[in-house]
Every structure is written in C-alpha cells, then in structure tokens.
Amino acid sequence: MSLEASTTPDTTSSPDTITATGPIVVAGTDLLGALTAIRGELGDPHLPSLPLLPDRGPGADAAGRAAALLEELPVEIGPHGWRVSARPGEDLRRSRSLLASDVNVLADLAGAEQIPATRIGVTVLGPVTLASVLDLPGGERVLSDHGARRDLADSLAAGLAAHLAALRTALPGATVTLRIDEPALDAVLAGTVATASGYRTLRALDRAEVRQTLRQAVEAARGSGTADVVLAVEPAPLPLSLAREAEADALAVPASALRTAPDALGEYLDDGGALTVGLETTAVDRRGTRGLREVSDLAGQVLDPWQRLGLPVTRLPQLTVTTRMPAGALTGTRAPAGAPDAGRLPALLRRLVATADALETTARDA
Template sequence: MTVATGVGSYPGEDFDETLRLVLGELPDLPHLPELPARGPAATMTGRGLAVVAELGADLQPAGWRLTGSGPGLDHRRARSLLAQDLDALEERAEGLTGAFKIQVAGPWTLAATVERPRGDKVLGDRGARRELAQALAEGLRTHVADVRRRLPGVDRLVVQVDEPALAAVLDGRVPTASGFHQHRSVAHPEASAALEWVLEAAAEEGAEPWVHTCAPGTPLGLLRGAGARGLSVDLAVLSAADHDTLGEALERGETVALGVVPATDPAQDPTDAEVTESVLRWLDMLGLDPHEVGERLVLTPACGLAGATPGWVRRALPLLRAAAGHL
C-alpha cells in the first residue's frame, strides 16, 4: 500500500516530542527527525559533517570549515548531538519493526556549503571534493551499521541522501566566498561518481538508497544512474522530463516519494481528498494504476517542514497519512 513519511526537518527544539509525533503519525515509514533550530550542529550541513569519517571541521563566522586536522569543538558537538538523538530513538522506538528512514546531506550539498581550511568552498577544489565525498561514504557505512544495531527489528532501512544544492552545482550557480563570482560547474560524470560512492556505501550495508531534492532542474536520471533506488521530489516543480523519469522508475520497481503538501503553512489547508486527487491525476497522466504502484509510491511534504509552524506540522502529517490510505 501507499505510505506516508516526512522529508526530514521540523520546527522547534524539542527532539523527544518531535520523535514521538513522527512515530505516532507516520507509523508505516517513520524517520529520524532533524531540528535545525537547535543550532549549527543540527543543521543539514552540521548533521552531515557529524557522519563524515576522518575529516575534522570547525565552525567559523562564515559557516562550517574543514580544519585539516582533528574535529573542533562544534564538530564534536554535532557528533555528540547525533549520538544523543540516536540514543533517544533507540529508547522510544524499542521493538519497532518494518521500515525506518534516516537522512544525510549529500556530497555535493556538503561541498557547496563547507569551506576548505584556507577558505572558500570545498566545491572549488577537485581533490578536496573527492576526499569529502569518500569520507562521507565511509562515515555513512558506520552510521548505517549503528542505526541497524539500535533498531534490530527494522528490516527495511532507507537512507535518504539530501542534495538540494546539486542543481546549482551542475549549473555553476554556487557563489564564491567573495560573492562576485560563481564556482565552475561540475561535469555530470564527476557528480555521478561522487553520489555513487555514497549510495553504494548505503546499499552495501543493506540499506535502500534514496536521493531527495526539492530544487527544480535536478537531473533525476543522473540520480538513478548513480544508484538511487528511490527519488524524493516536490510534485509542484517537476518538468515533463522529470515525469517521464519518475514513471520509468515506478515501472521498474523503484520508489518515488512525492511531495504533495506544502512545506510551510498554506493560506488554506488542503483536504485529504484534494491531496489524493492530485496524486491520482499525476498517476493517470503517467498511465499508471495506483493499485499497481502500491508501496513504491510514498507521500511526503514538498520539502522539509523546518519553516512551518508546529500547528501546520500536526495537521500535515495526518493529512499525508489519510491521503496515502485513500490511495
């Protein structure tokens, strides 16, 4: 059957309460919440660096920067915060069976948001971005194994690699530190190779690798070619080519997580019937039967919910679950 899940982020700073909400409202595919309001250690980049193996980082006024040596205080804090969240998950989700999802920033989003030791983005140095991607892949292996140990009853572990910056990386739209120029675009083969290292690391640990992006213009075929077995996208920004790629993915037994409710408070709440109808129209356009796609189709918010109010979050998750049930 079609199920519902979250993209990853939520508002507020109360992890335990958010985890309780996720486990209660998204029982078929719960996930590890991210609460960026807790500070830099809890943002997508901080969370990603907490997973990275071997490389050290610290926090500068301009943001996260690799140190060229050991982890700085804030990097250690990011790792400690992730460990605390996993401890809370292990306690609250004791006995959990079925499926579970974790998220991690992808190699190109990290390269576009983390600086080299001497400044400017990792993206500007081919060797540095290769090293960062490989360190992420190695750290992800350990992270997946740790989650599996903590959730022994879970037989389907999804690893969602978040790549909101990938389209800008490929198009040469990531600004340099000065802000007057942009970093050169990265060729598709190199972008695919770095993603492949990370997705393959997840798959080799027995997890199901997905890639999430809510940025328009991301080449979904590149993600599939790199090894993504699930694509998480925002329905509202899809192009004609995207529709074709997603339809092919569903036909080949891969997962599509479709963002169908707003990521921030709407002027008027949609009903579960309206959400269901929008998905049915999309499937009809692709020539697919909702009964045939089954659990390969997942409903999500359009993007992370960190910018939403807690009230909308409490309405959006049941709305997704109800629409998934109708399908």
C-alpha cells in the same frame, strides 16, 4: 541533464502499498515529542524517521549533522558556516554528541514500545551539496577543489556507513531507509553555485564525477545493510537517469515536479523506480490563517499530473508521500518558516496517512 531512463536491470521488488513519511525538518527543540508523534502516527506500513531539529543550535542543522559523520576530516564553524579545520574542536564534538544523543533517544523510545520498530528513515546532506556549503580553510568552497571534493566524498561515505551500522544496532530488526538530500545538485551541474565572494560562480562539475560521488554514498549505505536509498532533489528537470546511474532505489521530488515530468517517468517506474513526493500540505485562507489542506487536495497534487502523463494508477503503490520542505530548509541553520513543531506534527502526519490511504483506494479500485 539527460532524461533517458537507465537500462540498469531492476533488482528490487515492487512495493504494493502507498506509504507516508514525516517531514525532514521539525521546528523547536523537542526531539522526544517529535519522535513520539512520528512513531505514534506512522505505524506499519508507513515510514517513521529521525528528523532534524536545527533550532537546537550549531551542529543540529543538516550541515552540522553531516559534519558529525565525517571521518578523518575535522571541521569547525567559521565566519560563514562550516569549514575544514586542522584538528577536531568543540563544534565537531557538539555535533557528534547531538547525533549520538538523538540515536539514543530513538532507541530508548523504540525499546519502550510494545511493538518493535520494523522500519526507520534517516537523512543526510549529500556529498555534492555538502561540498557546495562547506568551506576550505582559505575560505573558498570545497566544491572548487577536485582533491578536496574527493576527500570529502571518501570521508562522508566512511562515516555514513558507520552511522547506519550503529543505527541498525540501536534498532535491532528494523530496516533502514536512507534519504540522501541534494538540493544543490542541479546548481552544481549547471555551474551556478556562487563562490565565497559571491562575485562569480564555480565551474560546473562533470556529470560523471557527480554520478560516481553519489554512487559512492549509495554503495556505503548498501554495505552497511541499508534496505533502500532515496535520492532527494529539487529538480529542474527530473534527473531520472542520474538516479538510476547512481543506483538509488527512489527519487524524492516536490509534487510540482510531476507537472513537468518527462515521458521517461513511465519507463523509470516500469523499471522498478520509486518516488517520494513532497506535497504542499498547508494553505493560507482569506483571513491569513495557515491550515492543513484537505485530503482531496493533497491526493489531487499527485493524481492530476499522473493522469495527464497517462501513467496507470496501478503504479501509485510505488509512491511515498510526505510534506514538501521549503527551499533552503537544509542549507539554513534554523528551521524554515512553516516547518511543523512537535505539537503540530500529529495532525500533519494523520493527514499524510489519510492521503496515502486515499491514493491506495484509487489504485486498488482501478
């Protein structure tokens, strides 16, 4: 994967404040409680979001949420997960009902607040990863068939544009940030995605096709009035040039990726690129008790590699901090172990905001 910085001119304004945003996946079934915590703790300039609560059952997981967006491409739950079907059925209706209900709950909560919502973040499982987990009627992955991949990309782009436009209508005056999650991106480019049988792997996709597929989703978001698009990956290595080629505004990566980031990261930031950094927010003590890490530890996960790379702290305002999702969080059907529930969200969000404040102080004092 190339690491050269793109020469695409920057058309975005550089951010001037380090912000925090919440987890993508929340455990449990209490959406109202989760949204109340998120909107209560993440006031301006931070980014409240609409999380996934997969513990609510089929259709509430990341693949089910993406399935609800597909236009003219019916899907259903098969023996091994979601698959393309001949006609819409109960599984798809449930997924779409959950999505509509979630947006309504968010709109009702925002409408009851004294201060109108100014920002909202939403996530979608990206077209590349969706093709690697969605099956064809015969059982093989959509990823294996060029025509099926194209149809899926077209369907998701159309449905995503409609969803984002509806979200802006539900939250009038609020700007929308879309996070496109592509945890399988590196595996797809490397040709290591297993076939349905598990006995071999699917051929790697051409980088140009991946770039065009991602750009199609980004353009759909832009066409619906989305303010910012974030491409989220589990990188090895950091796909800086791909993010720029797909015209994403930012990359979302785990903090651990900064330890092996290339020199081109400085060029990426200089060109106006931004980062959402997933921090390891919890630790297990000697007694086996899991708790939140201190702010100094969380800030150090950014500052230590930042300094080793020789990056100026004046670039820190191009960061958003969040909590890192465990591996497989977006390809499973339940919330992963360690995912916070609504009751634990306020403490986590306060810690993330405090970390953003600490990094902001460092940048300001430089």
